[in-house]
Amino acid sequence: MRYRFIPLLGVTLTIAASMGSAAPPTAAPQSSTFSELFEQYRHGDADGAVHAFAAWPAARVEREATSVDALTDLWQLAAFALFHAEAGLENDTLGDYGAGQRVLDGSPRRIEPHSRSLWAATERISASPTATWQNGLRKFCEKLYVSFSRYNLLYIERFPERLWGRMSDSPAVATVLGSWSAHNMGPEFDNGLWGLRAIGPTQRTSHGVMGTPQYASQWFGRAIALDERFAEAHLRLGHAMYMMDNFDAARRELQKALNYGHEQGDAFTAYLAALFLGRISEDRREFEPALDAYRQATREYPGAQVARVALGRLLVRQGQRDEGWAAVRDGLTAVDRQSDSDPWYHFVYGALPWQFATRVAELRQLIRR
Amino acid sequence: MMRYFLVATLFALPLAATQDRQTFRSRNDGVRLDLIVTEGGRPIQGLTSEDFEVLDNSVPQTIELQPTRRLGFTLALDVSYSVCVQDPERLKYLIAAGQAAIASMLPGERASLVTFSDGARLRLENETARSVNAALATISESIVKRRVDSGGTAVWDALLASVSLAVTSADRPVVVLLTGLADNQSWLFSEEPIDAEWNRRAKATYFETLRDAGAVVDVVWVSGGPHNPVDAAKATDGVAIPAESSNVARDLAAHFAKLRGGYVITYVPTGVPCDGNPHRVDVRLKPGKKGKIETRDQYVCTKRGGTP
Numbered sequence: 177m178r179y180r181f182i183p184l185l186g187v188t189l190t191i192a193a194s195m196g197s198a199a200p201p202t203a204a205p206q207s208s209t210f211s212e213l214f215e216q217y218r219h220g221d222a223d224g225a226v227h228a229f230a231a232w233p234a235a236r237v238e239r240e241a242t243s244v245d246a247l248t249d250l251w252q253l254a255a256f257a258l259f260h261a262e263a264g265l266e267n268d269t270l271g272d273y274g275a276g277q278r279v280l281d282g283s284p285r286r287i288e289p290h291s292r293s294l295w296a297a298t299e300r301i302s303a304s305p306t307a308t309w310q311n312g313l314r315k316f317c318e319k320l321y322v323s324f325s326r327y328n329l330l331y332i333e334r335f336p337e338r339l340w341g342r343m344s345d346s347p348a349v350a351t352v353l354g355s356w357s358a359h360n361m362g363p364e365f366d367n368g369l370w371g372l373r374a375i376g377p378t379q380r381t382s383h384g385v386m387g388t389p390q391y392a393s394q395w396f397g398r399a400i401a402l403d404e405r406f407a408e409a410h411l412r413l414g415h416a417m418y419m420m421d422n423f424d425a426a427r428r429e430l431q432k433a434l435n436y437g438h439e440q441g442d443a444f445t446a447y448l449a450a451l452f453l454g455r456i457s458e459d460r461r462e463f464e465p466a467l468d469a470y471r472q473a474t475r476e477y478p479g480a481q482v483a484r485v486a487l488g489r490l491l492v493r494q495g496q497r498d499e500g501w502a503a504v505r506d507g508l509t510a511v512d513r514q515s516d517s518d519p520w521y522h523f524v525y526g527a528l529p530w531q532f533a534t535r536v537a538e539l540r541q542l543i544r545r
Numbered sequence: 546m547m548r549y550f551l552v553a554t555l556f557a558l559p560l561a562a563t564q565d566r567q568t569f570r571s572r573n574d575g576v577r578l579d580l581i582v583t584e585g586g587r588p589i590q591g592l593t594s595e596d597f598e599v600l601d602n603s604v605p606q607t608i609e610l611q612p613t614r615r616l617g618f619t620l621a622l623d624v625s626y627s628v629c630v631q632d633p634e635r636l637k638y639l640i641a642a643g644q645a646a647i648a649s650m651l652p653g654e655r656a657s658l659v660t661f662s663d664g665a666r667l668r669l670e671n672e673t674a675r676s677v678n679a680a681l682a683t684i685s686e687s688i689v690k691r692r693v694d695s696g697g698t699a700v701w702d703a704l705l706a707s708v709s710l711a712v713t714s715a716d717r718p719v720v721v722l723l724t725g726l727a728d729n730q731s732w733l734f735s736e737e738p739i740d741a742e743w744n745r746r747a748k749a750t751y752f753e754t755l756r757d758a759g760a761v762v763d764v765v766w767v768s769g770g771p772h773n774p775v776d777a778a779k780a781t782d783g784v785a786i787p788a789e790s791s792n793v794a795r796d797l798a799a800h801f802a803k804l805r806g807g808y809v810i811t812y813v814p815t816g817v818p819c820d821g822n823p824h825r826v827d828v829r830l831k832p833g834k835k836g837k838i839e840t841r842d843q844y845v846c847t848k849r850g851g852t853p
Binding site for chain 1 (some may be wrong): 758
């Protein structure tokens with residue numbers, strides 16, 4: 177199964193994910209009802225169920241598969257949310273507005289049914305009594321939130337409000353909130369900041385403050401206070417410090433991100449940390465450390481394109497033309513070997529492709545109970 | 546979010562500032578100057594090294610001269626969201642321009658094909674016109690059927706990657722950049738006005754690297770807003786042509802013909818220190834020869850392993 181980010185962020189990420197079945201999914205008959213597919217998804221051939229559901233036209237999804245009223249069990253709701261999410265990912269409609277121009281020309285939003293079902297179900301889960309959040313439901317919600325909130329940034333307005341109260345001790349959630357701030361640069365990013373404004377102490381915070389690295393760094397600091405070894409928070413804090421020209425602090429945080437990311441097998445974070453360390457050194461005309469950092473970035477994430485371009489360009493600047501151009505050229509094929517897009521192209525807009533496929537696989541395991 | 550950003554980019558960014566003074570670096574084993582000599586707009590052919598004098602920081606140099614025999618093409622095609630999804634008409638123009646460029650190739654000339662959105666991808670390398678044409682048709686069909694991933698636009702990263710294919714060619718390298726709207730995701734420098742001073746320096750360094758490669762960048766661009774990639778053409782003596790122009794094929798063919806009528810001068814700098822500083826180069830025709838010379842007037846002399 178391949179997940180493709182595309183509809184809202186305008187960036188694309190395709191990640192091949194193994195969901196435990198090496199064979200291609202077998203589609204259920206088109207005559208299957210939603211109930212039958214849903215049962216299959218939870219207890220049978222989940223890939224096949226997703227494949228069949230993804231083939232449904234939107235009108236049929238709308239008509240037969242969007243009502244959450246009959247779902248009273250919270251794990252049913254969780255499975256319902258994820259089933260829709262996976263089908264929307266498979267057929268590339270998750271979060272789709274239909275015609276791309278609708279957002280640009282100010283036409284009313286019209287979100288496809290998979291996304292609306294996903295968030296309708298999670299709304300109901302997050303409104304449930306605290307006592308019911310045991311046995312992994314909280315873990316499910318956190319993973320779901322972290323995985324999909326960035327994906328659905330433009331229409332997530334009501335989601336974080338309720339969930340935040342239940343996840344104030346989550347470094348991953350704090351990091352998501354910080355990244356909204358760090359990567360949103362003005363009123364045109366209203367929706368991204370809406371979520372932050374809805375949350376407790378930031379209710380009266382203005383756009384001008386929220387869309388700054390200073391404000392973002394508070395969220396990353398909070399995440400680190402909750403978990404000192406949370407690599408991505410160090411990465412984003414380091415980048416925020418770099419944006420504020422606080423190079424020493426940036427280097428400290430990025431080095432931690434690199435170390436923790438490397439130790440924890442978080443290749444995206446380790447890669448970006450090395451890449452940013454290279455940029456700081458290059459900006460300060462410390463060329464040998466910059467070259468070392470770019471080289472390390474390519475080791476941390478062998479599919480790197482940007483690190484190879486950065487490395488090659490710097491080598492060319494230093495007169496090592498053959499090696500430099502070869503490194504740039506190697507970047508052209510490196511991406512194809514591992515993924516479709518360099519992590520930088522997602523980070524730059526605050527997207528969170530971090531182990532997305534792994535997270536969705538874990539989510540599926542949680543709901544298959 | 547990207548869509549909002551694109552709106553901001555389209556309407557808020559100023560046109561790029563005037564280019565910094567043209568500068569390029571020497572190659573490891575000497576200085577290469579690609580030049581064209583024209584009279585009345587037509588290339589003059591049949592010139593020899595005896596017809597030129599080259600001064601490096603006012604010091605005469607011993608040169609070698611060869612005619613430009615063939616061009617080595619790299620097509621860099623934008624398949625980003627703004628081209629493939631927002632307005633597929635743009636893609637049609639760009640594909641048609643790519644096909645026009647390919648149609649202008651001479652027997653023996655080869656081309657590579659790179660596509661880019663957020664990241665660049667090598668599709669074909671050093672292939673015949675026929676192969677590249679077929680690949681363009683396949684890409685066009687795939688995009689119409691939404692089978693090609695599209696994303697943001699990292700023009701500058703992709704252009705440098707495309708140039709990397711050209712630099713090893715013995716033929717005069719030409720990159721035909723077929724692109725939509727402004728860059729919004731490149732690592733090397735960004736069009737975002739977040740840190741104007743950093744961007745200015747990064748952009749200057751970027752164009753210096755482009756010129757160092759000796760590649761000509763011809764830009765075919767979809768009009769409709771500020772579009773900075775045309776700067777790449779200005780920086781490398783390329784041409785910039787609106788994709789909607791009915792003269793794309795004619796203008797590209799004319800430029801290629803002009804480039805084919807040029808010369809390559811090489812020399813090892815003698816009698817001047819190679820210390821990483823810019824050197825002024827004067828290329829002149831000796832008395833008795835008439836013609837207008839189009840070439841660089843500066844390069845940065847950097848020894849292998851030295852610092853910029």
